[in-house]
Amino acid sequence: MKDYHISKHNSFYTIGLNYKKADAEVRGKFSLDENAIERILEQAKLIGLDGLLVTSTCNRTELHGFAQHPYQLIKLLCDNTHGTVEEFQEVAYVYKNNDSINHLFRMGTGLDSQILGDFEIISQLRQSFNRSKKQQIANPFLERLCNSVIQASKRIKNETDISSGATSVAFASVQYIINNIPDISEKNILLFGTGKIGRNTCENLIKHTKNSHITLINRTKDKAERIAGKFNLVVKNYGDLQTEIRNTDVLIVATGAHSPTISKELIYTKKPLLILDLSIPKNVSDNVTDLENVTVIHLDHLSQMTDDTLEKRKESVPQAEAIIEEVKDEFIKWLETRKFAPVIKALKKKLKTMKDEELDFQSKKLVDFNSVQADIISERIIQKITKQFANHLKDTEIDSDTSLELIQRVFQLELESK
Numbered sequence: 001m002k003d004y005h006i007s008k009h010n011s012f013y014t015i016g017l018n019y020k021k022a023d024a025e026v027r028g029k030f031s032l033d034e035n036a037i038e039r040i041l042e043q044a045k046l047i048g049l050d051g052l053l054v055t056s057t058c059n060r061t062e063l064h065g066f067a068q069h070p071y072q073l074i075k076l077l078c079d080n081t082h083g084t085v086e087e088f089q090e091v092a093y094v095y096k097n098n099d100s101i102n103h104l105f106r107m108g109t110g111l112d113s114q115i116l117g118d119f120e121i122i123s124q125l126r127q128s129f130n131r132s133k134k135q136q137i138a139n140p141f142l143e144r145l146c147n148s149v150i151q152a153s154k155r156i157k158n159e160t161d162i163s164s165g166a167t168s169v170a171f172a173s174v175q176y177i178i179n180n181i182p183d184i185s186e187k188n189i190l191l192f193g194t195g196k197i198g199r200n201t202c203e204n205l206i207k208h209t210k211n212s213h214i215t216l217i218n219r220t221k222d223k224a225e226r227i228a229g230k231f232n233l234v235v236k237n238y239g240d241l242q243t244e245i246r247n248t249d250v251l252i253v254a255t256g257a258h259s260p261t262i263s264k265e266l267i268y269t270k271k272p273l274l275i276l277d278l279s280i281p282k283n284v285s286d287n288v289t290d291l292e293n294v295t296v297i298h299l300d301h302l303s304q305m306t307d308d309t310l311e312k313r314k315e316s317v318p319q320a321e322a323i324i325e326e327v328k329d330e331f332i333k334w335l336e337t338r339k340f341a342p343v344i345k346a347l348k349k350k351l352k353t354m355k356d357e358e359l360d361f362q363s364k365k366l367v368d369f370n371s372v373q374a375d376i377i378s379e380r381i382i383q384k385i386t387k388q389f390a391n392h393l394k395d396t397e398i399d400s401d402t403s404l405e406l407i408q409r410v411f412q413l414e415l416e417s418k
Contacts, residue, residue, distance in 0.1 A: 006141040006338060007050050007066035014100040015073045015092065016055075016062030019114045022091040024300050028281020029083035032056035033258070036080045041135040043076055051139040053146070055128045057121065058169065058197070058280035058299060059114045064104060066139075070094045101145065101331070105324045108149035109156050110163070114300075115172060117162040117313045120196075122153040144334060152327040159323065162316040170200035172302040173276050174208050177250055181274060185210045190248040192241065192262070193255035194218040194227050197278050201252055206231055215248070217241055219255075242266050245273075254278040260285040267291055276302070336400070340393045343404050344386055346413040351382045 017030060032040070037054045044052045044065065049072070052065035061081075063073045074092075078085050095103045106112040108125045129146040132138040157163045178184055189209075191202055194216055205214060215234045218224035228235045236244055245251060246268055253275065255261045262275070262284045275296045277284040282298060289296050355378045363369045389407060393400050407413070 006139060009049070009066040009068055011068075012051075012064070012066050012097055012100050012141070013070045013073055014062055014064045014095040014103050015070050015077065016060060017088065017091045017093070018060035018062075018112075019300065021093075024280055024282055024298055026083070026087065026091055027059070027061065028258075029087065030061045030077065030081045031058075031258070031280055032061060032077075032081060037131065038135070040076050040080050041132060041137050043079070045135070045137055047072065050137065051132075051142050052137050053125075053128045053132055053142060055121075055124055057124055058278075060107075062107075064100065064142075066141075070096070101328070104145065105149055105152060105328055108146075109153045109320060109324060111317065111320060111324075115169065116310055116317075118169075119153065119157055119163055122150060126150060141335075141338075145331060148327050148331040152324050155323050155327070156320045160316040160319045162313045162320050169278055169299060169302055170197060170204050173201055173252065173278060174204040176276065176297060176302055177205075177274070178208060181250060184250075187211065187213065187249035188247055189214045189250045189252070190217065190244050191215070191252045191254065192217050193253060193279070193283075194224045195254060195256050197256070198252075198254035199227055201254060201278065202227060202231065202233075215244055217244060242268075245269070249273065251275045252278065253283050255283045256280075257283055259283075262288065264288050264291060267294060269293060278302075333394070337390070337394060339400065340390060340404065342415045343407055343413065344390055344393075346415050347389060347407060347411055348382060348386050350411050350413055351385065355379075355382065 017027065019027070022030075032054065033056075037056065040054055040063070041052060049065055049067060052063065052073075055062045055064075061077070063077055065073055067073055074085060074088060074094075077083075078088060103112070108122055110117045110119050110121060113121060125146060129138060129142065132142065177189075181187055189205060189211055191198055191205075191214060194202070198218075202214070202216070205211060214231075215236055216224040216228050217236050217238060217240065219238050221235065221237060224235045227233070245262075245266060249271070251262070251273060253262055256279050258281060260283055261279075262277075264285060264287045267273070267288060269291075271293060273294045275284055275288065275294065277296060277298045280299065284296055284298075288294060355375075359371055359374055359378065362374070363371050392398065393403055408415070
């Protein structure tokens with residue numbers, strides 16, 4: 001992308017891994033919390049990267065940025081996670097330039113999500129950009145690209161049925177509970193962890209199960225109390241976790257910790273217990289499955305559920321792809337204009353120099369010369385001339401490279417080098 005004068009680096013890369021090739025355990029090794037993302041952005045600036053986005057969700061971890069080589073981004077990721085370069089290479093993907101742009105559009109609009117049409121990713125992408133901008137490592141290319149993906153996402157959500165019906169892991173987990181637990185409205189449900197997924201699951205539980213026997217536990221109790229107050233639910237202390245597990249029929253774990261929060265030792269139950277682990281990495285120890293009467297279902301299993309709603313959404317994919325192409329074409333047109341920027345800038349500078357020389361000459365020649373008025377008029381003429389050239393260069397019918405070369409030669413322009 002060196003012709004677009006966006007970055008001092010020639011190529012835009014996406015490096016990452018997602019649910020398609022990496023299981024929950026591997027994704028857990030490469031997951032990033034807020035502190036790790038901040039470190040990556042700081043380290044990226046230190047090695048001279050000038051545009052970087054970092055996204056990390058339960059289904060994927062990706063870095064999108066300008067670099068001399070994709071290994072710069074891979075090293076940043078591996079240095080700040082528990083995964084190795086060798087483990088990354090086994091499940092990873094690397095996209096470059098147009099392929100990277102295409103991937104970001106599909107990812108941000110929910111077409112590449114584990115549950116088709118899951119629009120939670122777009123808020124995460126927006127958050128990623130805002131974080132990069134705050135850290136001063138977001139260039140105009142990234143800003144325009146993210147805005148274009150957000151625009152496409154909004155249009156797809158409003159103009160197609162790809163988001164029809166409830167979506168997301170939260171909805172899938174509640175559907176699983178309804179389909180597998182008889183008389184769910186009479187069962188005791190314990191929600192451990194009240195982050196974003198926990199909150200969404202709680203809302204879906206209340207909406208679809210009509211169950212009033214829901215208890216919330218969170219390490220930070222006041223966070224759970226805020227949600228409980230909204231729905232009139234019971235909140236228990238973190239110290240009561242073992243007792244509450246003994247009394248529950250369904251345990252939903254959405255703690256988002258980097259190591260298991262539910263172990264075999266916590267569970268003493270004589271009745272059937274369904275545990276849904278909605279965390280990446282897994283927050284329920286593998287040995288919990290050794291217990292009798294206990295069934296553990298992980299996020300990946302829930303995300304593979306296909307129902308009539310998801311089948312119906314697939315019908316909207318061609319329409320969604322057409323919207324993406326339309327918005328992406330506008331972005332590419334903008335990107336093409338970046339080729340012209342140095343020439344237009346040099347042309348404007350050359351015309352201003354010619355103007356200043358002529359005004360200086362006329363002010364010495366004419367006694368009553370109005371330099372202020374002449375300067376205003378000249379500036380307007382320069383704006384009109386440069387706009388005319390810019391419009392000409394944007395015309396798809398002309399060979400812009402030949403025109404750029406001609407403008408440079410005619411006006412003897414000297415372009416600024418980055």
